[in-house]
Amino acid sequence: MAITWLICDALLNGTAPILVLAMGSSAITLFTMPTAPAAQPVPVILAHCVAAFLGVASAQVFDNTALAIGIAVGVHAGLMVRFGFMHPPSGGTVLAAIIDGDAVTDLGFEFIWRPVLLNAVLLVLLAVAINAPFKWRRYPVKN
Structure with missing residues (x-):
């Protein structure tokens, strides 16, 4: 997860440790269970971006x-279940957006594509x- 750490450091002018943890959990899912539905590209990328x-x-x-x-995590879980893009590690991305510090807060909705989308795509x-x-x-x- 050094890549995620470096991306966050470069794009956020600081680190986002909770986002690094979320992406690390995703990496474990992708690399140890590549055939699992939660490890497929669409759920990984979509779940992190929605989160x-x-x-x-x-x-x-x-x-x-x-x-x-509480509200964001609950809504996120409900959307993943309802629309079938389950990727549980993305719950950490919700937390990162809320509590990872001023660098994340200052980005606002830019946080979605920089660094979250970038990290999710690189992981896939x-x-x-x-x-x-x-x-x-x-x-x-392939289905």
Whole structure:
């Protein structure tokens, strides 16, 4: 997750430790369970981006951090279940958007594509590259 750390450091003029943890959890999912539905590209990318949106929006609407987290995480979980883009590690991205500090808060909705989308896409591309040499480990899985 050094790449995520470096991206956050460069784009946020500081670090975002909770986002690094969320992306680290995603990496474990992608690299250890490449055939799992939660490890496929669409759920990974979509869940992190939706999580970032909900976290930023909730942080801007609610002054109470606990309330912002509770609502954003609950809505995010409901949307993942309802629309079938389950990727549980993205719950950490909700938290990152709300409590990872001024560098994240100052970005506002830009946090969605920089650094969240960038990190999610890089993780998926890395998973493709790591699994490509192994015929028995196809990623992404074709339905």
